[in-house]
Amino acid sequence: MSLSSQLRMALSSSRYLLSHHVLLAHQAGMAVSIGVQPGPDSLFDEPLRMRVSGLSPLQPVTMKAWLRDEKGQLFHSLAFYRADGEGELDPALSPSLGGHYTGIQPMGLLWSLSPQTPFTRLVKRDVASSPFSVHIQVFDGHCSLEQLTHQPLATATNQRWFMKKGVSRIPVREGRVRGTLFIPPGKGPFPGVICVNEMQSRLTEYRASLLANHGFTTLALAYRYHAHLPEDKLTLDLEYFEEAVKFLQEYPKVKGPGIGAMGISKGADLVLSMATFLPDVLAAVVINGCITSAVLGLRFKNELVSAGLGYTMSRMLVADSGVADIFEVINRVNKDSMMPIEMAEGTILFVVGEDDRNWNSKFFAVEAIKRLEEHGKDNFQILSYPGAGHYLEPPFFPFCYASYHAVAGVPTRWGGNAKAHSFAQEDLWPKVQEFLRKSLNQ
Structure with missing residues (x-):
């Protein structure tokens, strides 16, 4: 080693020791x-x-x-x-x-x-x-x-x-209605919103409780697997949801005349059904939902509204990691199987994660808007987020790449990338609140 190289090494070593000290x-x-x-x-x-x-x-x-x-x-x-x-x-x-x-x-x-x-x-x-x-x-x-x-x-x-000081949490067993009511502090009355979540084994309340912190009386509504509700029913009864609407609408801390509803995944198509057939639902937030009843059938006033959009599990793709992609599993929707959403009297906010891998939420929203426009309706808004996946949660929930799917029975991809999905969650939350306030305070 040359003398100059030795000097350079010594100088570098002394600088390191000096910075360390x-x-x-x-x-x-x-x-x-x-x-x-x-x-x-x-x-x-x-x-x-x-x-x-x-x-x-x-x-x-x-x-x-x-x-x-x-x-x-x-x-x-x-x-x-x-x-x-x-x-x-x-x-x-x-x-x-x-x-x-x-x-x-x-x-x-x-x-x-x-x-x-x-x-x-x-x-x-x-x-x-x-x-x-x-x-x-x-x-x-x-x-x-x-x-x-x-x-x-x-x-x-x-x-x-998840609940600020003064918010009340009240378990609900009223007639057939099962769920949990959250009431903001203060005299009220407040705009009322029903929250309907994805199809899973228990009632989750976090979206409803967080929304109540912002001045809404919210009902986290169960529809399966909770407090003696039927677990094996393949066809849901929309009259159950009608009872929930009337319960919330008549609650003393709820400002009328109508109420709002917000749902994600399976909960989103139930909210879309509520907006279609129940005139007291004046605002509907449909987050990555289908345009007909998915998986389960839907009945109203003793008539079958939808037989339930089926699925073909043989179209599921499973990677070497064991994670499934079920994007192609859900069967195609044709015009005859779509809900008659042109009947909706309230306003609908469609929320789309453009990289949703649970199903083609973007296609469903576009087809829904086409149908509304064909019937001369303009009672809709859309928020579409590139790079966002299926589970659009309240802000700062961690991005979930894949988790267990209640219907598929295996871990599945939800789509999206962490940065874009998280931006969508943060951007969406105040816009949902603004939409609900504007629609329900008319």
């Missing part, structure tokens, strides 16, 4: 801390502002977030950052240089939370008594999850609640 001295003199706004407690759909202080100028760090769901399943995320010249770090101003996401993403640590157990979707079951505890940590250097064995420089915790 400066780092240690800086950390010894000023503790690293994480500030979280609006504070240690927040609502789940509320954005966080995270700031790290006490770092060395330009120090490379890894930010990590993690939580455990109610079954103990671990979700975690990380991103690589570099402090500014003052030793400060603000993810709202500084880009992630790698990890689970890149670029300036203020809430990236939350929407990129990934399950340690594959095909696990984050679902909140108990909305009343416990939050999700999100732990935020900062580590020295850029490290993978496997390399994060040393102690963090700083830790903070944010308790993310």
